[in-house]
Amino acid sequence: MKLAIVVQRYGAEINGGAELHARYIAEHLARHAEVRVLTTCARDYLTWRNEYPPGTDSVNGIAVERFQVEHERTDADFGLRSDHVFFRRHSLNDELEWLDSEGPATPSLVARLRRAATAFDHVLIFCARYYHAYYGARAVPERAVLVPTAERDPALGLAMFGPIFRGVRAIMYNSYEEQALIRAAASNAHVPGVVVGVGSDIPASIDPARARAKFALEGPYVVYVGRIDANKGCKELFEVFMSYVAERNDPPTLALIGNAVMELPNHPLIRHLGFLGDQDKFDVIAGAAALVMPSYYESLSMVALEAWALGTPVVANARCDVLLGQCLRSNAGLYYANAAEFGAVLDTVLDEPDVAARLGRNGRQFYEQNYSWPVIERKYLEMFALLSSAPPRHRMEKLPGWFRRRQRSLRPAAQVVDELPSGPVVESGGGPEDSAPEGAVA
Amino acid sequence: MATDHNQGRRGHFHRGRRGPDRRGPERRQGPPPQEQAARSERGDRVDVEQIMREIRSRIAQRTGVELSNQQIQELAARRLEAILDPRGLKPELLEQLRRSAGERTIAVDAAAPPASQSFPFDEATLYDSPNGLLRFIRRLLRPLLRMFFNPTPIAHALAQQSRMNTELAARELERDRRQAEWNALHYEILQRLAVEVSRASVDAQNLSLRVESLAAKLDFNERRVRTMEGTQVQTRSPRPPETGPTTQTVAAGAAPNETTPHQPPAAEGQSGDAPRRRRRRRRGRRGPLTGAPPEAGMSGPSTPINDVAPDIDEGDADTDEGFDDEVKAERVEHQEEVAASPSSSPAPEPAPEPVRAEDTSTHVPEE
Numbered sequence: 068m069k070l071a072i073v074v075q076r077y078g079a080e081i082n083g084g085a086e087l088h089a090r091y092i093a094e095h096l097a098r099h100a101e102v103r104v105l106t107t108c109a110r111d112y113l114t115w116r117n118e119y120p121p122g123t124d125s126v127n128g129i130a131v132e133r134f135q136v137e138h139e140r141t142d143a144d145f146g147l148r149s150d151h152v153f154f155r156r157h158s159l160n161d162e163l164e165w166l167d168s169e170g171p172a173t174p175s176l177v178a179r180l181r182r183a184a185t186a187f188d189h190v191l192i193f194c195a196r197y198y199h200a201y202y203g204a205r206a207v208p209e210r211a212v213l214v215p216t217a218e219r220d221p222a223l224g225l226a227m228f229g230p231i232f233r234g235v236r237a238i239m240y241n242s243y244e245e246q247a248l249i250r251a252a253a254s255n256a257h258v259p260g261v262v263v264g265v266g267s268d269i270p271a272s273i274d275p276a277r278a279r280a281k282f283a284l285e286g287p288y289v290v291y292v293g294r295i296d297a298n299k300g301c302k303e304l305f306e307v308f309m310s311y312v313a314e315r316n317d318p319p320t321l322a323l324i325g326n327a328v329m330e331l332p333n334h335p336l337i338r339h340l341g342f343l344g345d346q347d348k349f350d351v352i353a354g355a356a357a358l359v360m361p362s363y364y365e366s367l368s369m370v371a372l373e374a375w376a377l378g379t380p381v382v383a384n385a386r387c388d389v390l391l392g393q394c395l396r397s398n399a400g401l402y403y404a405n406a407a408e409f410g411a412v413l414d415t416v417l418d419e420p421d422v423a424a425r426l427g428r429n430g431r432q433f434y435e436q437n438y439s440w441p442v443i444e445r446k447y448l449e450m451f452a453l454l455s456s457a458p459p460r461h462r463m464e465k466l467p468g469w470f471r472r473r474q475r476s477l478r479p480a481a482q483v484v485d486e487l488p489s490g491p492v493v494e495s496g497g498g499p500e501d502s503a504p505e506g507a508v509a
Numbered sequence: 510m511a512t513d514h515n516q517g518r519r520g521h522f523h524r525g526r527r528g529p530d531r532r533g534p535e536r537r538q539g540p541p542p543q544e545q546a547a548r549s550e551r552g553d554r555v556d557v558e559q560i561m562r563e564i565r566s567r568i569a570q571r572t573g574v575e576l577s578n579q580q581i582q583e584l585a586a587r588r589l590e591a592i593l594d595p596r597g598l599k600p601e602l603l604e605q606l607r608r609s610a611g612e613r614t615i616a617v618d619a620a621a622p623p624a625s626q627s628f629p630f631d632e633a634t635l636y637d638s639p640n641g642l643l644r645f646i647r648r649l650l651r652p653l654l655r656m657f658f659n660p661t662p663i664a665h666a667l668a669q670q671s672r673m674n675t676e677l678a679a680r681e682l683e684r685d686r687r688q689a690e691w692n693a694l695h696y697e698i699l700q701r702l703a704v705e706v707s708r709a710s711v712d713a714q715n716l717s718l719r720v721e722s723l724a725a726k727l728d729f730n731e732r733r734v735r736t737m738e739g740t741q742v743q744t745r746s747p748r749p750p751e752t753g754p755t756t757q758t759v760a761a762g763a764a765p766n767e768t769t770p771h772q773p774p775a776a777e778g779q780s781g782d783a784p785r786r787r788r789r790r791r792r793g794r795r796g797p798l799t800g801a802p803p804e805a806g807m808s809g810p811s812t813p814i815n816d817v818a819p820d821i822d823e824g825d826a827d828t829d830e831g832f833d834d835e836v837k838a839e840r841v842e843h844q845e846e847v848a849a850s851p852s853s854s855p856a857p858e859p860a861p862e863p864v865r866a867e868d869t870s871t872h873v874p875e876e
Contacts, residue, residue, distance in 0.1 A: 398557045401564075411564040425555040 068451065069101035069186065070297060073203050074193040075171050077106040077133075078119070079126055084369060085216045088265045089193045092214075093129050095266075095444055100451075103187070104131040105179065107199070108170045114139045115171040120281050129246060134176035153221040153481045154373045160472045162227045165305025172198050181206040189451055191239075195231060204231045208463035211235040212450065217245055218364040219388065226485030229253045233424050234463030236454055239447070240264045241367035243396075243492035244388040251487045257461055261450055266440040267373045271345050278347060282340050287417055288320035289382070290355040292370040293362070295327040295339070300361030300384055307409040312336050314410065319417060324348055353377040356423065357401075357416045365389045375399055375430030380423050382412050392491030399430030408471050585704040606696050630671040632664035804867065 074089040081087070093102050104126070108117040115136045124131040148165040151157055162181070176199055180190065184207045192200045195215040204211045214234040217223050230240070232253035238245040238260040250256055278284065295301050304321075311333065312318035323331070323339045331339055340351065352358060358374035360383045368390060371381045381400035383390035385408070394470030401416065403409040416423045466472065636647040654660065 394557055398555055401557060401560060407568045408564065411568055412561075415560060415564060422555060426557075429555060487855065 068188050070096060070100045070102045071180070071187040071190045072102060072104045072193070073176070073180065073190060073199055074104065074106050075108055075115075075197050075199055075277065076112060077104050077126060077131055078110065081110065083112060084367075085194045085214075087369065088216065088367075089191075090126070090129075091265055091268065092191065092443075092447070094127055095440055096131055096447060099444065099448060100188075101432065102129055104129055105176055106131060106133055107136050107173050107176065108133045109136050109171050112144075113162065131234065132179070134173045134179065136170060137172040137174060138170070140170045150220075152225060152477075152479075154479045155223070156475050156479065157477050158473050158475045159227060159467060159477065161475075162225050162477070163472070165225070166198055166227065168202055169196070170198055174202075177202040177206050184210060189454065192235075195228060201227065201231060205463060205466075206234050207236050209236060209459045212237045212239060212454070214239045214241075215249060216241060216246065216366045217249055218366045219248060219484060219487075219489070221362055221481040221484050223252055224478075224480030226477045226480075226488075230464040233258060234461065236459055237261075237450055239301075239450065241265070242389045242392065244392050245366045247492055248388075248487060252483070259450065259453060261446055263443055263446045264367050264372070264438050265369060266438050266443045267369060267376060268345070269373065269376050270349055272376060273349050273353045275350055278350035278354050280349065282322070282338070282351065284320060284322060284338070284351070284354070286317070286320065287356045288322050288338075288354070289357045289359050289413065289416075290322045290324060290351055291359050291361070292324040292373075294325050295323055295329060295331065297329050300363055301329060303384075304359060304361035305337065306332075307403070307406040308337070309334060310406050311410040311413060315414075321359070322351060322355065324351060349373065349377060355379055357382045357413070360384060360387070360390055362390070363387050368393075371400070372434055375427075376426075376434040376438070378427035378431045380410075380416055380426035380430060382416065388489055388491050392493065393433075395491055395493050397429055397433035399426050399433050401426070417482055581704060584711075585700070585707040587699060588707055589703040606692055630664070630668040632661060632668075634668075635660055635664050811867050 072089055072093045074086060076083065076086045077090060078086075079090075081090075089104075093104055096102055107115065107120040108121050109115040110118040116139055117135050118302055119133050121133050121135050122135060139225050145165075145168045148161070148168045152161050152165045180203050184190075187207075187210060189212050190203070190207050190210045191212050191214060192203050193214045193216060194200050195204075195213060195217055200213070211229050213231070215232070215238060222228075229252070232249055232255045235258065238246075238249070238258055240249070240260055240262045243262055243265050246260060246262055291301070291304065308321050312334075318336055321337045323337065323344050324341070327339060331337065340347075342393070343351065352370075352374050355374075357380045358371060360368055360371055360381060362368070362388050363384060365387055366389060368383075371383070371390065371393065373383050375390060377396065381390075381394060383394050383400050383402045385391050385402035385404040390400070391402055394402050401412040416426075636644070636651060638644045638647065
């Protein structure tokens, strides 16, 4: 079996969520198939500046083909176009121009896909919202297996993505919430889909004491892992945490792992450990009382899964449907919707070690049942087998003609997304011990 | 893996950076023991939703009245009903206002002028007819008609009237539309105001509860401060020689009965002493510091100030536990004191006369 994986950036040092997801999938599927990655020369997702040399490369034993990005993203232009299509009545042409502005514009990659379509049995395309995914799916619809990594942001309400979600051969969702959202937005229930997600490569030896000694972490602490950004809910996290520690006698430390793109509050109990390697990161997570996830929008939080794999409970923002759904389905995480709940939840995790331990055990079980690599690989292979066993029963809708593309008949995308149903998907009321594993090929 | 951080945690309050007296009545407390016990009984199963329900009910208990948005909306709807009292308004107006937002478009559509009102009128219209032959004959006879009178001003006047009718209808339509929009806006504003007022009143209720609680706490703290000041004065005042051996107990345990020679020994007066002591301590807050010579507190050289520190610390640490906790602590303190008293006072004194409330100040130099 020959597989192509199409993703916007690829490299051992690239740690973006979807990119890391793609790399893990490529490396694990390489045990079952011949995998080739088609990607861009970009390293920075904000500018898409060409930094890697074009041509063939190899990353951790996986063949990689890199294509140059035609033009970099301009913030001003992209912002204006986003404002237009998200909040105003617009045309399909406006959306296509928005996509071109968002990037990474790589017609050469799309042309390569179109030329060599028959060379691959399946083409896994990551991140539905980018240029390469839209045109890549249109280039090889009968082989395209989409990994949308979609979240509840206005881009999902753009009309141009409807045909993509309805026209690809299959979709590998990250969560039930993502599946429900895309099905509501695109009415694509006829497209085979499965909730898969991604596993993680947990080091064999984890030693929280090592992290405590290395980073001088004393007493109980909670940890946040990811880009430290207001858009990720960090501003709100700092506020609720500071109000919490002001009231508690023996407050925990908040350890932050990741690059900061916002100003950090000057507080003795907020410790920025910087960007850490995997071993240190997992050591710190394993020693934490809880992993805090303040993000509002996630299609899948890999770090939450990693925390569960290590037996650490998760404290999630209740306004994030995906995280809330996972906490409920796993019975391994608590959630908060305001400062009072944040404090009470942390109190529970810190003051009731038996509850925290049980949450951690549930998390580990949830991870093993749903996100361990044998489970993930099996779901992908089952999907490929299903697709190979029957010809496609649906086709990609064609782009409308020149005039229709220019009709300003499309509603603002933000309005479309606002009207989509929200809330967590709770498959069964019980814990992982009596719930079916997440996802089954449908 | 993730549980070792809980080892060695302090099981009781200590003085943090902010000090105990600033923790306030809403200081976080762990879940009640019965909740923890219930969770333990459930064994290895843990239900996140159940935990969250318990957490939310705990928050609600701590913050007093806490309503969800839905409940506030319902409360606001009831308030709005009260504001829009149908007895004081025309019911039709009320209904119109209430429905104006939802039925605005329909009302405007219904008010659209009929097509005949916007019929164009000019000179040719006078001679027009759906019948072709008739139209032809009229055109033939038009010069003849013009010989009798001039129809042009008539046609002009009628055309102008038609145009005015159309404009008036459009203006009326626009006025209706604006009125409907204003109605909808007014109703929306009214509704939002009612919601905000409801929310504010709930907040005010919560705040008044907090103020009450803080006032009680403040009151209690004042009493404690005065009591401790009184205790300090007692320890500094000269004592009769026979009370000398008990001085250390007084300093450490803050037992004012042993500093006053008229108090009965604890072993004998155990049942009646505690209420009396409590009564005396409460009296301290009511009146100004009177009854003792002012120099008593300043010139007592016998006991170092450090000797009273344990008492102050202990009291301080209990300060936030609330009045009930304080009373309990006081009782325990008293019982311990009573239990210790036989050893510390080898020769029990005869029971003194009961102390009347108005005489208390003469026996207990609280000032």
